[in-house]
Amino acid sequence: MQIAVVLYDRFTMLDAVGPYEVLSRLPGAELTFAAAQPGAVRADTGRGALVADAALAELPAPDVVVVPGGPGQTALMDDEPLLSWLRAADAASTWTTSVCTGSLLLAAAGLLAGRRATTHWLALEQLAAFGAEPTAERVVVDGKHVTAAGVSAGIDMALALVDRIAGEQVAQAIQLGIEYDPQPPFAAGSPRSAPPETVAALRAASRFVLEG
Amino acid sequence: MQIAVVLYDRFTMLDAVGPYEVLSRLPGAELTFAAAQPGAVRADTGRGALVADAALAELPAPDVVVVPGGPGQTALMDDEPLLSWLRAADAASTWTTSVCTGSLLLAAAGLLAGRRATTHWLALEQLAAFGAEPTAERVVVDGKHVTAAGVSAGIDMALALVDRIAGEQVAQAIQLGIEYDPQPPFAAGSPRSAPPETVAALRAASRFVLEG
Numbered sequence: 001m002q003i004a005v006v007l008y009d010r011f012t013m014l015d016a017v018g019p020y021e022v023l024s025r026l027p028g029a030e031l032t033f034a035a036a037q038p039g040a041v042r043a044d045t046g047r048g049a050l051v052a053d054a055a056l057a058e059l060p061a062p063d064v065v066v067v068p069g070g071p072g073q074t075a076l077m078d079d080e081p082l083l084s085w086l087r088a089a090d091a092a093s094t095w096t097t098s099v100c101t102g103s104l105l106l107a108a109a110g111l112l113a114g115r116r117a118t119t120h121w122l123a124l125e126q127l128a129a130f131g132a133e134p135t136a137e138r139v140v141v142d143g144k145h146v147t148a149a150g151v152s153a154g155i156d157m158a159l160a161l162v163d164r165i166a167g168e169q170v171a172q173a174i175q176l177g178i179e180y181d182p183q184p185p186f187a188a189g190s191p192r193s194a195p196p197e198t199v200a201a202l203r204a205a206s207r208f209v210l211e212g
Numbered sequence: 213m214q215i216a217v218v219l220y221d222r223f224t225m226l227d228a229v230g231p232y233e234v235l236s237r238l239p240g241a242e243l244t245f246a247a248a249q250p251g252a253v254r255a256d257t258g259r260g261a262l263v264a265d266a267a268l269a270e271l272p273a274p275d276v277v278v279v280p281g282g283p284g285q286t287a288l289m290d291d292e293p294l295l296s297w298l299r300a301a302d303a304a305s306t307w308t309t310s311v312c313t314g315s316l317l318l319a320a321a322g323l324l325a326g327r328r329a330t331t332h333w334l335a336l337e338q339l340a341a342f343g344a345e346p347t348a349e350r351v352v353v354d355g356k357h358v359t360a361a362g363v364s365a366g367i368d369m370a371l372a373l374v375d376r377i378a379g380e381q382v383a384q385a386i387q388l389g390i391e392y393d394p395q396p397p398f399a400a401g402s403p404r405s406a407p408p409e410t411v412a413a414l415r416a417a418s419r420f421v422l423e424g
Contacts, residue, residue, distance in 0.1 A: 173410050
């Protein structure tokens with residue numbers, strides 16, 4: 001089973017590495033980080049880079065596609081080479097998935113029209129402009145299209161995917177292998193649970209970023 | 213505040229990237245992935261590589277040290293250049309931290325003697341050989357030494373660290389920014405909650421690996 005994790009300049013690293021850590025442990029999986037060109041791809045913070053071992057063109061028809069999010073997504077919303085690759089890959093894939101604002105790239109490629117989908121909570125309403133149905137859940141499965149909420153949600157998404165691909169026992173073994181027994185120090189990980197002033201501050205900062 | 217995340221051949225990528233994603237968002241933080249030599253460092257699965265932007269020798273005294281785990285840790289338990297760097301860095305650090313079997317490297321450097329510490333559940337008892345007190349908790353804080361359990365526990369550890377460094381409001385904002393509202397599909401992330409046959413299977417596989 002071939003799995004392609006798409007990298008691009010200014011992606012968010014945990015969006016890509018959460019699913020990688022789960023899916024690379026799937027028996028028979030051959031996971032590849034791929035980008036427009038092979039080589040180091042710098043993350044959004046500027047403080048880290050992941051290596052793309054292949055060009056997207058070398059992987060025209062992976063069984064599973066994973067598209068992470070990140071601030072760099074904005075500049076790619078009309079990037080025809082990437083959108084064409086996504087359309088062709090989706091036509092052949094068993095599962096087409098995203099984390100965070102990666103779903104906006106799937107949406108821009110026309111792959112989420114009429115489907116329930118999610119993304120980072122700050123970007124959720126943007127999905128509607130592409131005919132998708134914004135759905136405030138952590139992992140949204142609509143047929144073979146699986147979208148996850150912000151950043152860390154890719155771990156939950158990938159485990160749910162392993163459950164569907166290889167069954168509960170394999171998913172549980174991988175979950176135990178990565179000791180995924182989360183104990184967040186605060187109930188602050190969702191706009192529904194975080195202190196309202198924290199939610200408001202992030203909304204304001206995000207508006208500032210979006211409006212330059 | 214200078215933060216060094218130590219990379220080495222066959223590290224586990226999420227061990228490093230979980231704390232990176234949290235700590236790089238700390239206001240004023242300057243996080244650097246560092247290894248014996250700068251350049252791409254291949255992870256344990258062979259399917260991914262992270263770029264070390266600096267040599268460890270270029271960062272002799274970071275404020276925060278983060279040591280991830282992974283199968284490559286075994287080969288470094290008597291690597292004098294790394295152990296010397298860890299000792300010198302620890303002598304100057306504000307916080308010395310680890311994820312997963314990264315704590316065994318801290319222990320091998322003599323930094324955990326007489327301290328409570330944790331690691332991946334499969335390796336917990338190994339800490340005792342270095343005079344540390346194996347502690348089956350997700351995040352263990354003993355003075356300035358903070359150790360996390362396996363792989364995904366680095367996210368919880370880093371958020372706990374941000375709370376101590378910059379306070380609850382900053383930690384909550386980062387948690388909300390990475391939408392860390394985990395919803396694991398199973399209660400299988402710990403040997404205390406996973407099905408006993410899954411725990412036994414991973415123990416057996418691990419013994420096979422350790423005994424070659």
